[in-house]
Amino acid sequence: MRIITVKCLDDNFSYILINEESNNACVIDPGESKPIIDIIIKEKLNLKYILNTHHHGDHVGGNLDLKEKFNCGVIGFNKDKNNIPGINIFVKDKELYQNNDFEFTTYHTPGHTKGHVIFHFHIQNLLFTGDTLFSLGCGRIFEGSYDQMFNSLKLIKNFSKDTLIYFGHEYTFQNSKFCSHHDPDNGKLKNKILEITDKLKKNVPTTPTSLKEELDCNIFLKCKDLNSFSKLRELKDNF
Numbered sequence: 001m002r003i004i005t006v007k008c009l010d011d012n013f014s015y016i017l018i019n020e021e022s023n024n025a026c027v028i029d030p031g032e033s034k035p036i037i038d039i040i041i042k043e044k045l046n047l048k049y050i051l052n053t054h055h056h057g058d059h060v061g062g063n064l065d066l067k068e069k070f071n072c073g074v075i076g077f078n079k080d081k082n083n084i085p086g087i088n089i090f091v092k093d094k095e096l097y098q099n100n101d102f103e104f105t106t107y108h109t110p111g112h113t114k115g116h117v118i119f120h121f122h123i124q125n126l127l128f129t130g131d132t133l134f135s136l137g138c139g140r141i142f143e144g145s146y147d148q149m150f151n152s153l154k155l156i157k158n159f160s161k162d163t164l165i166y167f168g169h170e171y172t173f174q175n176s177k178f179c180s181h182h183d184p185d186n187g188k189l190k191n192k193i194l195e196i197t198d199k200l201k202k203n204v205p206t207t208p209t210s211l212k213e214e215l216d217c218n219i220f221l222k223c224k225d226l227n228s229f230s231k232l233r234e235l236k237d238n239f
């Protein structure tokens, strides 16, 4: 499987996943359609599916255009069916979805929104975390509770350490400032900041990251209990 990271809108990431045998593709969280269409045409791909992690406009903005142009299916969480434009394939929490081209499991990770999900492509061990987990940060709590978000992050922490994490926004540099403010002596964090600064200087996205690096460096994954997580999340909202 080949992955193309597509920058959308101001700081969103969409991902085009390609089965290289069939040239069939799916796109995760198309915030807008234009950059996706350009790549589908240039690479001569067949866009078969759209997958959405949650209903926010900057993740679903391209759905209807793409669905109309390529006649692709729109896959989302069954409990979010009234919120995701064009949805016509419904997946449940912990459901394995398989077809000839792709195979992934959906996990419900409420907090940022009530119906947020993440997608795990277990053969390649890739996790698409949308706005639940970012590199060096986590999503803001809009619809859900601190408790839900804390548990959603706990679920992610239980994947294997070599899982590659593909997240929804290029917030890494801003997030790194908050992490180093609260964890100033973390040598691994210092190294990670050097790496991401170098990437950003070259205009290279900081996605993907690995779960191991996030466990080492992401201060939200280091919180031991709900109380400390909630305090930290509030501090970040005002940082």
Ligand SMILES: [Fe+2]
Pocket: 054, 056, 059, 112, 131
């Ligand atoms: Fe969002």
